[in-house]
Amino acid sequence: MVAMERRRWALPTITLSIVLIAAACGSGGGTAAPPGGSGASAGTGASPAGEKVTFRLTTWAGEDEAKELQELVLDKINAEATDFEIVHEPAPADYYTKLQTTIAGGTGADFMWLSQEYVAGYASRGALLDLTAHLAAVDNPAAKLDGYFPDVIKPAKYQDKVYGLPWIAQPVILYYNPKLFDAAGIDPPDDTWDWAKFRETAVELTKDDQYGFTANGWPPIQQFIWQAGGEVITDDLSSSPIDSPEAMEAVEFYKSLVWNEECCPTEETITEQGFGEMFKAGKVAMFMGGAADTFDGLDVVGATVVPKGPENRANLSYVAVTAVNSATKNPELAAKALAALTDGIHHWKIVAPRPELATAEVILASIPEKWKAQKEGQVDAIVAATEEMRAFNVIPRHQEWDGLFWSEFQDPVFHDKSAPAEAAPTAREKLEGLLP
């Protein structure tokens, strides 16, 4: 009797256990996929008739940025789209670690933000979808690659295939504190300045606890090497000529600025008082920063283009891309949704990577109300800077290359452990070992 009773319960219990374990370990593993998000592995499966396909987007956006993205971009796109919906999953902390592990675990989002240095690495390792053909079929201005600044679309490509769409191209401009210039009786910087004038003025403005400029590896030395006509990685990605005469000229100039008390705070002072904070505190007269930078505590901040080098006025463009997971299940629709998303972001972020949108009007409209007063006067400089901005030439092992470029070349040179001409050939050899 008892045995029969046991047997009667055994089957339902086992069945229940299996179902529950399967449910617990099932899609999303209980963590990742939000509603409708089919899940992960990118993607969003097929859509039953009449239902929207859900695409998951992961970004490094913090709370405020994520709220803006949702309200200013995604809500509109989701309301207009009839066949897809984009769900945002921000991951502001340890973004790349999470991205890497979710992709490896098969639960990566369909769309992901990548800084320019990462696209080649992810693409070469098969994590990104080749969008070249899919984008060609999409009718959206953001999907037209010839509508982008030519130099800005480069980091979104790997081996001539397109793996994402740039959503921002933020040039470096020269900010200055007009009060410090007025107090010293010196005219503020403008587009006639060259390296010599810039350094000379920085020295003039340096006295007591005030400095003319600040550098600590930022602004990047690459920008100065480009301005002198040199390269750190050539366009064909085949060499790193950091020992060329042009590069040497730029390095010598940069070395005359970085941590040099004649014009700039020392490394120790920067560590103590903070790099950007010193400019905000009115202790530094000129600061090179991204076009969207804002400065708490300063009422008026002037801006102009960066000083001209021996050859040009190139400035680094901060480019970020939205790429598509290679495991997404609906590539055509993903390309369409990506273009809609990218176009939406182009009308939100400063500066859109498309010349037709990098205008004073669009930039003015994109400045948040809170910063209007400070940034309005900078718009002309931002637009002018876009004309000579350029992105990095990126290789799959770019993080490694970058680390080596600092540790084997910049660090010993800036700390007077090696002369530039001495360190460059050895460093070049090691750097070229990482090129594809």
Next chain:
Amino acid sequence: MPQQLQWYASTLSHYVGAAVAIVALMWLTNRGLRRLGLRGDAAMGLALVVPWLLGFLIWNAGPIVASLYFSFTDYNVLQAPKVVGLANYEKLISGDPNFWPSVRLTMAYSALTVPIGLVGSVAAAIMLNQGVKGIGLWRTLYYLPAILPAFVTALLWRLMFLPTRGGLVNSATEPIWSLFSDKPPGWFLDRDMLLWGFVIMSFWGVFGANTVIVLAGLKNIPRDLYEAASVDGAGVLARVRHITLPQLSPTLFYLIVMGIIAAVQVFDQPLFIQLPPGSPTFLNVYLYQQGFTLFQMGYASAIAWFMFVIILVLTLAVFRSSTAWVYYESEAKR
């Protein structure tokens, strides 16, 4: 239902489902073992262990075995691993110029923090054991730093070790360093000083935690041993040497073993404190960088196994030496 709420409900249902499944599994295990003829309490005990066992197999044993396999592969995390034999270990031994400096830094850190921390915590515990009033408060105060998150500790010490004259540590020690140099110590900016910065920082938490454990050990030493020694004319030093330290040796043994493991695996603080570019970093941070920044998870796994061997060898050495200096009452009675 609002999207967010729907997501929470879905996630919650997964958790509830998992909990119910675990209970059902335990019940089934119990029934199964009983049928196999096991006694009631033995079957119940094993059934209760099942969730832990499953967790261990899935979350510990599985990754351990997987990392051993990855250490013999070229694995970039995003693509399937390719077996490369001993290549990662060869690279680690002779092909990576940054690996051995990391090993040296980590070993130097361990060699300094474990003994100094131990001596300091024993001294502090002996002082606290002298019938101090409000011992509970002192114990709490000493333990407090140990419960602070690592990044808070790192930020705090980074501020204290500012490399300028105005930095708290530099300003307090100016009479000393100014005898040798015009420039204050660079601490975390200076490759030659950063080890000392981390060593001093390590006492912040470990000192407190160890002091509380040693204090508990001291409280367990029978008072009559001290009384008998006093009657025999033993002085303070003799009592410490012949009673306190031997009685405390099992506690010290535990602290040394745990201290070595923690020191070799140090991770949080060096991750939050930016070191000078090009300077070696700690082994665990180096492993993390290789795996998650440079996409070399196969190589990172080899480093992890190298670390495991280091910890194993050091721990075995302490275990082997313990017969000479750890006092176990049960063995003494035999």
